[in-house]
Amino acid sequence: MAERPAGESSPRDPQAYARLLKDVHDAVLSGVPAPRSPRSIVSASWNRSLAAHVDPDTGVAPLVYDSGEVNGLRDEHPLAPVLPILRQTLVSIADDAEHMMIVTDAAGHILWREGAAGVLRRADGVMLAEGTRWSEDVIGTNAMGTTLATGEPVQIYSAEHLVRTYHGWTCAAAPVRDPETGALLGSIDVSGPLRTVHPAMLALVTAAAQLAEGQLRARLAMRDERLRAANMTHLEALRGAPGALLSAKGRVLAAESCGDLPSTVDIRPGGGAVTLPDGRLGTVEPLSEGYLLRLRNRGASRRPRLALEFLTDGPPSTTVDGREVPFTLRHAEILTLLALNPGGLSAERLALLLYGESGNPVTVRAEIHRLRTRLGSDIVQTRPYRLSAEVDADFLRVRAALKRGDVAAAADAFRGPLLAESESPAVREEREAVTASVRRVVLGSGDASALWSYWETPCGADDLEIVDALCRVLPDGDPRRAVAFTHRNRLDR
Structure with a gap:
């Protein structure tokens, strides 16, 4: 045995x-x-x-x-x-x-x-x-x-x-x-x-x-797909107002304009009022199978707006509802990782991403405590660690633009490497991935404006392949063409 x-x-x-x-x-x-x-x-x-x-x-x-x-x-x-x-x-x-x-x-x-x-x-x-x-x-x-x-x-x-x-x-x-x-x-x-x-x-x-x-x-996946297909009209009828389709047991199957939602909403049989973990209020309405969650716009509007401008070789900036907040590089790294993981991270996982195998969850908990003191507990929540604000991050905008194939938007949002001084393993990996992805799509586009935007960043200034592409695509009479050729000659010398 x-x-x-x-x-x-x-x-x-x-x-x-x-x-x-x-x-x-x-x-x-x-x-x-x-x-x-x-x-x-x-x-x-x-x-x-x-x-x-x-x-x-x-x-x-x-x-x-x-x-x-x-x-x-x-x-x-x-x-x-x-x-x-x-x-x-x-x-x-x-x-x-x-x-x-x-x-x-x-x-x-x-x-x-x-x-x-x-x-x-x-x-x-x-x-x-x-x-x-x-x-x-x-x-x-x-x-x-x-x-x-x-x-x-x-x-x-x-x-x-x-x-x-x-x-x-x-x-x-x-x-x-x-x-x-x-x-x-x-x-x-x-x-x-x-x-x-x-x-x-x-x-x-x-x-x-x-x-x-x-x-x-x-069988559950097939049932979910059938329920989504049958009830999607209820979600579309909200006309952009925040809402979600839920299974009979409260799992989120589809959502519209809701921001971050938990994977399962705690509902009572027959529906009724609900409060999400981040404090937002809503109403659950029974459908023929499953439920429709309507979130109140008033509750959603109370969420603070967290803006992160981290794609630069200069000082990064963090603002809460337009108010600039001083922060350390370590706090910027934590905010980056939480923004990239909206579902939240445990102390152990965050320690691994920040420090690698030598990471200590105790150190992470102390940093999170200091960050919550600075930004507010309504922005950085625990169990797991996550952001409850409306997040506007330049690196997320670049990611979204790349995903939908919008080269111009990606080049416009990319202003430099992500937290250039960071040595965090996960941030470094994200920095290299974003930079390489933007460079690849810009070169492949042949778009003069996108190439120029990338060339103006610290990542593209001395990139010979980028400058060569600019010299090829800029038309005669464009004043930028002379600048590009002058810089091309300087790089040759």
């Missing part, structure tokens, strides 16, 4: 291994010294189960739903669509290994059970059947209940089960989560007699759970 501690009996000798675990089980429950300690995950599960008054000698899984009720639960359960892929992945292997596949809901109720006929008959004798509940609080330590309690894949072998009735069984289970909310949907389990245990079963069940989650993500 993949999880066993070094030195214990090998599962290749399942009977000897089971005897060891039985001795451990009996000793621990009797309060006498044991041959060794149970695994930590098993010990913690035993403690939870005993605290719930599960009897190791007489415990039995309760039957909660009859067959008709189980069929109804199956039809409504989110894991129903992935049953075919689970059958394809697990059932044939379970048959060959004299095991069975089990799928539960998040509360531990068995909804599906398929596998070898002989194992199914034996399982019926211990209530390992559809409609029974296998959470830890009612039947003690078992793979299904323990994986739902911990949220982690687990294998429970023989006498690691708290209830003695199941010491002749081994089981491996993994949780499945909702890709939209992260909530547990249920567990996937493979169970069988002790003598048929296989060391790869836990890895197989874990892979099957991941495959099921992948299928659910693909």
Whole structure:
């Protein structure tokens, strides 16, 4: 078994291994010294189960739903669509290994059970059947209940089960989560007699759970696209006013004039008023499927405007609502990285971007504290660190112009290297990327005005290729042509 501690009996000798675990089980429950300690995950599960008054000698899984009720639960359960892929992945292997596949809901109720006929008959004798509940609080330590309690894949072998009735069984289970909310949907389990245990079963069940989650993500993406297509007219009807389309659980699917939005808006069933994390107010209106978020212009207008002019070989400048704010180079670097990452950065990530591998999150937290004192806590927010102002940064304007192929706008906004004195790894990388991108598109454009704008920057002044291009494209009679040729001769000399 993949999880066993070094030195214990090998599962290749399942009977000897089971005897060891039985001795451990009996000793621990009797309060006498044991041959060794149970695994930590098993010990913690035993403690939870005993605290719930599960009897190791007489415990039995309760039957909660009859067959008709189980069929109804199956039809409504989110894991129903992935049953075919689970059958394809697990059932044939379970048959060959004299095991069975089990799928539960998040509360531990068995909804599906398929596998070898002989194992199914034996399982019926211990209530390992559809409609029974296998959470830890009612039947003690078992793979299904323990994986739902911990949220982690687990294998429970023989006498690691708290209830003695199941010491002749081994089981491996993994949780499945909702890709939209992260909530547990249920567990996937493979169970069988002790003598048929296989060391790869836990890895197989874990892979099957991941495959099921992948299928659910693909279905979610298709549903999102359908919802966007069906409801985009509601967003367009806002005529440029700030708003967004939300899924039924509040995820943002499309937005208009909203600035930065969280990935999910905390909504109440039926909609109503909402307050975003940055303080903006809005109203959520239910649609046939999903919601329409309307943001109030009044709230949006209260956001301060942060202007960053960092593309220069001279002193960079920062203004808040037109008021110039003094700042250090390190603060400029932090503002640059936060502007480039509107979703926010953790202290650890920001330290890595600022300083490289030697970065210290403690240093970053201190710098952020000083920056918030200078700019205001309404502009630089925490958890994660992010900008809540309306940001107007020259390097973002250049990026946007390059993205839409507007060479003239990119050349006009580019006035020099991004924070030329910065040695921050991430800022240096961005500086080189922006400069190279602007140079490439300007040269490729053959546009005299764009070439001249770039030549006037510190990056282009002595760039022979730029000057040669100017000499070619500037027409006779243009006074700039003589300047370009004079400078070209100076570079030759």
